[in-house]
Amino acid sequence: MSDFLRLSDVDVDGRRVFIRADLNVPQDERGRVTDDTRIRASIPAIRDTLARGAAVMVTSHLGRPVEGRLTEADSLAPIASRTGELLGRQVMLIRDWVNGGTWHGDLRHGDLVVLENCRVNPGEKADSVHLAQQMANLCDVYCNDAFATAHRAEATTHAMALYAPVACAGPLMAAELDALGKALASPARPLVAIVGGAKVSTKLALLRALVDKVDALIVGGGIANTFLLAAGRRIGKSLAEPDLVAQARTILDTSADKVPLPVDVVCAKAFAADAPSAIKSVDDVADDDLILDIGPATAERYAAMIGDAGTIVWNGPVGVFELDAFSRGTRTIADAIARSRAFSIAGGGDTLAAIAKFHVTDRIGYISTGGGAFLEFLEGRKLPAVTVLEQRGREARERARG
Numbered sequence: 001m002s003d004f005l006r007l008s009d010v011d012v013d014g015r016r017v018f019i020r021a022d023l024n025v026p027q028d029e030r031g032r033v034t035d036d037t038r039i040r041a042s043i044p045a046i047r048d049t050l051a052r053g054a055a056v057m058v059t060s061h062l063g064r065p066v067e068g069r070l071t072e073a074d075s076l077a078p079i080a081s082r083t084g085e086l087l088g089r090q091v092m093l094i095r096d097w098v099n100g101g102t103w104h105g106d107l108r109h110g111d112l113v114v115l116e117n118c119r120v121n122p123g124e125k126a127d128s129v130h131l132a133q134q135m136a137n138l139c140d141v142y143c144n145d146a147f148a149t150a151h152r153a154e155a156t157t158h159a160m161a162l163y164a165p166v167a168c169a170g171p172l173m174a175a176e177l178d179a180l181g182k183a184l185a186s187p188a189r190p191l192v193a194i195v196g197g198a199k200v201s202t203k204l205a206l207l208r209a210l211v212d213k214v215d216a217l218i219v220g221g222g223i224a225n226t227f228l229l230a231a232g233r234r235i236g237k238s239l240a241e242p243d244l245v246a247q248a249r250t251i252l253d254t255s256a257d258k259v260p261l262p263v264d265v266v267c268a269k270a271f272a273a274d275a276p277s278a279i280k281s282v283d284d285v286a287d288d289d290l291i292l293d294i295g296p297a298t299a300e301r302y303a304a305m306i307g308d309a310g311t312i313v314w315n316g317p318v319g320v321f322e323l324d325a326f327s328r329g330t331r332t333i334a335d336a337i338a339r340s341r342a343f344s345i346a347g348g349g350d351t352l353a354a355i356a357k358f359h360v361t362d363r364i365g366y367i368s369t370g371g372g373a374f375l376e377f378l379e380g381r382k383l384p385a386v387t388v389l390e391q392r393g394r395e396a397r398e399r400a401r402g
């Protein structure tokens with residue numbers, strides 16, 4: 001059982017609930033919301049608390065504002081109105097809310113307000129205790145439903161949880177932690193991880209952490225190229241990081257049995273949609289070749305490993321999936337995960353784009369909205385926002401036991 005309290009276990013009737021959500025959505029140049037996935041994902045916590053008789057305050061960061069100055073571009077106004085559309089009701093947006101005021105005195109059960117961009121408040125980024133205490137005074141229950149910022153210790157994600165009367169995880173946060181726990185804490189074996197993408201440098205900590213936990217670590221993309229270099233292969237002009245070859249070699253030296261390398265690859269002479277492509281053995285890569293995908297024999301091998309897996313963790317495409325000629329490897333991996341009966345979890349911006357492109361969204365066990373927080377969790381790092389919720393959860397249980 002997890003240590004943190006869940007929103008669903010907290011009595012919120014007649015209480016003031018403060019929800020730290022992740023409503024940091026992409027916008028066009030006129031501020032219109034271009035993808036409301038994160039707003040939609042945050043609706044269940046809001047709907048649930050309202051239905052159970054709470055007065056609800058919701059805030060989020062948006063973009064990278066300067067503290068102390070709310071500009072129009074940083075305003076949650078478009079997000080508040082989309083939230084209202086999704087809920088079918090008016091939503092008030094409150095500026096300068098940290099010290100309460102009339103709006104706060106007027107809050108009644110069933111009310112919903114959106115509190116302006118929390119990253120505008122001086123002290124937010126620095127995890128200020130003073131700011132956190134002021135915000136905690138606004139509520140009876142603090143609920144963190146923003147998994148995507150759980151790797152950051154900021155006043156609304158961390159310190160506030162220490163001072164609020166009750167601190168709990170919202171349904172989205174809880175679902176992420178449950179899925180990640182299922183994949184990594186006591187996974188059904190074999191545990192197979194697929195790590196692809198452009199650069200080893202951005203995922204070295206991830207590769208190191210995973211290789212000790214998994215039964216197989218499938219590498220793809222530019223990452224596989226660096227491993228091929230480490231194994232003494234020629235990769236022509238392919239994307240790789242020669243500086244990291246030594247690190248890749250260390251991983252291969254200790255765990256070569258777990259890290260299969262491509263036996264065939266898809267090459268082109270230029271990085272372009274219309275560049276003629278050729279399937280080659282890894283032994284035949286020419287000096288002017290670019291490796292842009294894993295080859296079909298390799299993809300089938302990996303698909304078979306995925307088919308035998310008990311648990312699958314996926315981050316990073318194994319080729320330049322954006323271009324059709326180099327998308328087959330990633331498609332084969334995506335299809336194999338979709339077909340598998342294993343519990344699967346996937347995350348990462350480009351990984352999610354690939355999952356959408358290959359129409360397998362509904363057949364992945366859990367799709368993480370986490371981005372950076374997802375990667376840090378996989379790296380085995382403690383997420384500050386989660387650690388504090390766990391601490392408060394343990395304290396609450398001890399008190400309940402008397």
Ligand code: ADP
Binds near residue numbers: 316
């Ligand atoms: P994610 O966002 O899922 O964590 P990354 O950002 O690490 O993934 O990497 C995704 C990018 O890697 C994609 O844009 C893809 O085109 C690129 N990529 C994959 N394989 C190769 C390759 N062999 N050569 C160059 N780029 C590649």
Ligand code: MG
Binds near residue numbers: 348350
């Ligand atoms: Mg990316």
